[in-house]
Amino acid sequence: MPRFYRHIRQGGRLIEDPEGIERPDLGAARAEALDGTRDLLAEAIRHGRDDWLTDAIVITDEAGQELLTIPFIEALPPRLYEALLAVLPSVTRSPSEP
Numbered sequence: 001m002p003r004f005y006r007h008i009r010q011g012g013r014l015i016e017d018p019e020g021i022e023r024p025d026l027g028a029a030r031a032e033a034l035d036g037t038r039d040l041l042a043e044a045i046r047h048g049r050d051d052w053l054t055d056a057i058v059i060t061d062e063a064g065q066e067l068l069t070i071p072f073i074e075a076l077p078p079r080l081y082e083a084l085l086a087v088l089p090s091v092t093r094s095p096s097e098p
Contacts, residue, residue: 004029006036007058009069010051014058026059026067033057037075053088 005020006029023029037057044052052072059068073084
C-alpha cells in the first residue's frame with residue numbers, strides 16, 4: 001500500500017510529516033488530510049486564531065513528489081467555504097476540486 005506524507009505549509013515554511021500514512025490511493029489520503037485539518041481548524045478557532053486562512057496541507061508520495069495541495073479552508077463546511085471564497089479573492093480552489 002502506498003505511503004503518503006501530509007506536510008503543513010504555514011506561510012513560507014513547511015512543517016514536514018516524518019511518518020506519513022499508508023492509504024490505498026490519493027483520494028483516501030486526501031480524505032484523511034481533510035479530517036486532520038478539521039481538527040487543526042477547530043483548535044485554532046477555539047483559541048481565536050485566524051492565521052490558518054492561508055495554510056495548506058501538501059500531500060507528497062514516498063519520493064517527496066508533491067501530489068496535491070489542499071488549502072485549510074477546504075476543510076470548512078461547504079456554505080462557510082463558499083462564503084470565504086466570495087470575500088477572500090486571494091484564496092483559490094485546489095486543482096482537485098470540481
